Amino acid sequence: MKRTKIASILANEQTDYDVVVKGWIRSVRNNQFIALNDGSCLANLQVVATAGIVDEETMKHIVAGASVAVTGKVVASLGKGQRVEVQASTIELLGKCDNEQYPLQLKNKPSLEYLREIAHLRFRTNTFGAVFRVRHSLAFAVHRFFNERGFVYLHTPIVTASDAEGAGEMFRVTTLSPTAPPLTEDGAVNYKEDFFGRCTNLTVSGQLEAELGAMALSEVYTFGPTFRAENSNTARHLAEFWMIEPEVAFNDINDNMDLAEAFIKYVIQYTLTHNTEDLQFLAQRLDEEEKLKPMNERSEMGLMEKLQFVVNNEFERITYTQAIDVLLSSPAYKKKKFQYDVQWGIDLQSEHERYLVEKHFKKPVIVTGYPKDIKAFYMRLNDDGKTVAAMDILAPGIGEIVGGSQREERLDNLLKRMKEMHIPTEEMYWYLDTRRFGTVPHAGFGLGFERLVLFVTGMTNIRDVIPFPRTPKNADF
Ligand code: 4AD
Ligand code: MG
Numbered sequence: 001m002k003r004t005k006i007a008s009i010l011a012n013e014q015t016d017y018d019v020v021v022k023g024w025i026r027s028v029r030n031n032q033f034i035a036l037n038d039g040s041c042l043a044n045l046q047v048v049a050t051a052g053i054v055d056e057e058t059m060k061h062i063v064a065g066a067s068v069a070v071t072g073k074v075v076a077s078l079g080k081g082q083r084v085e086v087q088a089s090t091i092e093l094l095g096k097c098d099n100e101q102y103p104l105q106l107k108n109k110p111s112l113e114y115l116r117e118i119a120h121l122r123f124r125t126n127t128f129g130a131v132f133r134v135r136h137s138l139a140f141a142v143h144r145f146f147n148e149r150g151f152v153y154l155h156t157p158i159v160t161a162s163d164a165e166g167a168g169e170m171f172r173v174t175t176l177s178p179t180a181p182p183l184t185e186d187g188a189v190n191y192k193e194d195f196f197g198r199c200t201n202l203t204v205s206g207q208l209e210a211e212l213g214a215m216a217l218s219e220v221y222t223f224g225p226t227f228r229a230e231n232s233n234t235a236r237h238l239a240e241f242w243m244i245e246p247e248v249a250f251n252d253i254n255d256n257m258d259l260a261e262a263f264i265k266y267v268i269q270y271t272l273t274h275n276t277e278d279l280q281f282l283a284q285r286l287d288e289e290e291k292l293k294p295m296n297e298r299s300e301m302g303l304m305e306k307l308q309f310v311v312n313n314e315f316e317r318i319t320y321t322q323a324i325d326v327l328l329s330s331p332a333y334k335k336k337k338f339q340y341d342v343q344w345g346i347d348l349q350s351e352h353e354r355y356l357v358e359k360h361f362k363k364p365v366i367v368t369g370y371p372k373d374i375k376a377f378y379m380r381l382n383d384d385g386k387t388v389a390a391m392d393i394l395a396p397g398i399g400e401i402v403g404g405s406q407r408e409e410r411l412d413n414l415l416k417r418m419k420e421m422h423i424p425t426e427e428m429y430w431y432l433d434t435r436r437f438g439t440v441p442h443a444g445f446g447l448g449f450e451r452l453v454l455f456v457t458g459m460t461n462i463r464d465v466i467p468f469p470r471t472p473k474n475a476d477f
Contacts, residue, residue: 046086067430
């Protein structure tokens with residue numbers, strides 16, 4: 001007989017049919033009631049092992065963490081807490097589990113910090129099962145959203161010779177010997193002898209290549225891993241993260257904002273519809289975590305309420321200049337509560353972003369028109385000559401979740417800006433060619449996938465929404 005997934009047994013109205021279920025034991029009660037989980041859903045299946053169906057020696061190994069195959073009948077449950085259970089006729093032990101050493105005993109609830117150290121096993125907890133099912137759904141919804149709108153999924157390179165953000169935060173990719181690399185006559189490392197015949201890095205963004213695609217296919221998006229060697233040891237930064245980057249020909253900054261807002265609402269609505277059980281569990285987890293905080297730091301909305309709110313309300317749209325004015329006239333500024341100074345020209349710090357979304361507007365905020373000096377070379381210069389058509393979306397509890405812009409499509413302006421910012425124009429002839437051969441206005445953005453997963457799951461540390469986080473001084477597993 002074929003294996004039936006626990007999710008489908010629990011969703012099925014029928015009873016009194018035979019099944020084979022396989023999974024990992026979460027707990028055993030009274031030597032008889034086994035809580036079995038196979039990851040297909042949050043809930044465990046209760047397996048009833050009446051005396052005699054398992055020999056004494058095997059019964060010793062029916063413990064939390066062991067894996068089993070159960071043959072039996074789905075019956076209505078007389079006990080509380082479950083509608084149906086499986087009355088086992090045979091239980092085959094697939095894999096033993098050393099109870100002394102297994103770190104996931106139900107007795108004491110492990111902390112998220114501890115679970116990070118055993119990230120190879122944390123999938124087996126309710127919290128991480130829920131997080132990774134929601135993460136999956138979000139990824140699926142991303143593709144569905146763009147597919148429904150006729151976008152082409154473009155696979156941009158992971159190894160690249162260009163620094164798309166011009167921020168110099170790249171990981172080098174090389175096959176040269178670290179101890180004795182070939183040298184040029186003047187003693188520098190000779191990258192001509194490297195695998196690609198030049199210096200290469202892991203990509204920080206697929207945007208530049210996505211722009212090339214958009215200049216023919218009109219609407220493209222990327223969804224892939226990106227890498228940043230920034231030494232930010234925060235709960236919002238990873239060295240390896242996944243980014244979604246749509247790029248659309250003929251779109252201006254307003255179209256770009258509309259697309260980003262519709263996109264975020266769509267993927268959240270998708271999980272609200274398809275991951276209700278997991279989200280409700282995560283909402284409860286968050287409630288418990290919030291209760292440990294002082295009153296004034298607790299969020300006003302529960303997780304489900306927050307997600308519904310975001311789906312049902314328009315994002316606030318303001319300019320950078322307006323944002324600075326809001327900050328300057330805020331009680332927080334007047335009472336000198338901000339650690340960093342506020343004045344026109346600064347890069348908004350996370351305390352400023354959080355003030356805007358959490359205290360002032362109390363909803364996601366799209367900020368446009370940033371000073372050109374704090375943004376990347378490719379952003380379109382506004383008529384005032386000092387701001388660019390940039391947009392950041394700030395989300396409650398997260399800060400920046402999206403960064404994007406209308407791109408500078410005018411060759412002269414772009415060349416001027418690249419020279420000012422020391423971006424190599426000759427090497428990037430291919431980027432400039434799009435401005436030479438039929439340039440058009442276009443715009444795009446990048447959404448940090450893990451920041452989205454943080455927002456939707458209500459988890460608070462980005463290390464807990466990617467299976468195996470890469471952060472400074474850590475590349476375990
Ligand atoms: O604002 P960023 O740097 O923008 C770009 O890379 C553009 N090329 C995107 C584009 O226009 N196509 O990054 C975009 C988003 C941020 O808003 C943030 O959500 C996420 O990527 N991000 C990170 N997420 C996790 N860890 C990090 N170290 C991140 N750096 C950026
Ligand atoms: Mg940014």
